[in-house]
Amino acid sequence: MAHEDDLGLFDWSSAGDVATVLRYDARGHGGCECAHFEDRAYRWSALVDDMLRVPGQGPFVAGGASMGAATSLYAALRAPRRIQGLVLVIPPTAWESRPAQAEAYLSAARIVERRGIPGYLKAFQSAGQPRILAEELPEAGSIWQRHVRRMDEKVVPSILRGAASSDLPSKAEIHSLVVPTLILAWTGDTAHPVSTAETLAELMVMSELHVAEDLAGVRRWPELVREFLGGICQWEV
Numbered sequence: 001m002a003h004e005d006d007l008g009l010f011d012w013s014s015a016g017d018v019a020t021v022l023r024y025d026a027r028g029h030g031g032c033e034c035a036h037f038e039d040r041a042y043r044w045s046a047l048v049d050d051m052l053r054v055p056g057q058g059p060f061v062a063g064g065a066s067m068g069a070a071t072s073l074y075a076a077l078r079a080p081r082r083i084q085g086l087v088l089v090i091p092p093t094a095w096e097s098r099p100a101q102a103e104a105y106l107s108a109a110r111i112v113e114r115r116g117i118p119g120y121l122k123a124f125q126s127a128g129q130p131r132i133l134a135e136e137l138p139e140a141g142s143i144w145q146r147h148v149r150r151m152d153e154k155v156v157p158s159i160l161r162g163a164a165s166s167d168l169p170s171k172a173e174i175h176s177l178v179v180p181t182l183i184l185a186w187t188g189d190t191a192h193p194v195s196t197a198e199t200l201a202e203l204m205v206m207s208e209l210h211v212a213e214d215l216a217g218v219r220r221w222p223e224l225v226r227e228f229l230g231g232i233c234q235w236e237v
């Protein structure tokens with residue numbers, strides 16, 4: 001959450017008049033003290049346990065970026081009667097495009113184990129950032145690195161390997177989800193390609209897709225989320 005706040009791309013307060021927003025740090029990330037050392041604890045399908053626990057027992061709208069988007073999809077499959085809607089932000093590589101990204105995560109895990117987080121960050125410097133951030137928010141790289149330095153070096157390899165062994169639910173499973181869904185994507189990010197977002201939009205009959213071409217488009221996302229949440233009919237508990 002601190003990383004997100006430092007980037008300043010999401011103003012969650014804008015949704016305060018239409019929804020109660022509950023945010024949390026995923027296990028192994030940020031201020032979460034729920035550290036595990038087994039790779040399987042960080043598989044996207046396992047992270048659902050935390051997402052379903054945070055809001056209590058009632059229905060809610062599940063959402064998140066990248067890994068959080070994947071977790072939200074699994075939550076909808078695991079507890080369909082509780083999920084009123086989905087907000088899927090920059091969905092990650094999936095299905096046919098997943099193996100290459102999985103190998104990148106495995107390589108990163110080996111770097112952390114051999115050279116620690118400083119070695120991992122040095123390798124990251126040569127990797128490409130999402131185009132929008134590289135061109136219009138260059139400080140995003142240093143913000144990300146500052147927060148990575150605070151992570152538990154013993155846990156990071158497990159997080160990376162958990163991501164490497166994860167994928168989105170099958171296309172058939174996603175097609176079975178009939179729930180209002182907002183999909184937000186941006187261009188120029190190989191780890192979060194527009195093609196994944198477009199496929200999700202095609203598979204999910206109650207979805208709407210918005211693709212940002214620049215930073216101004218990304219900064220519209222909080223208002224799009226607000227409008228989406230305001231338009232969802234409330235279920236009776």
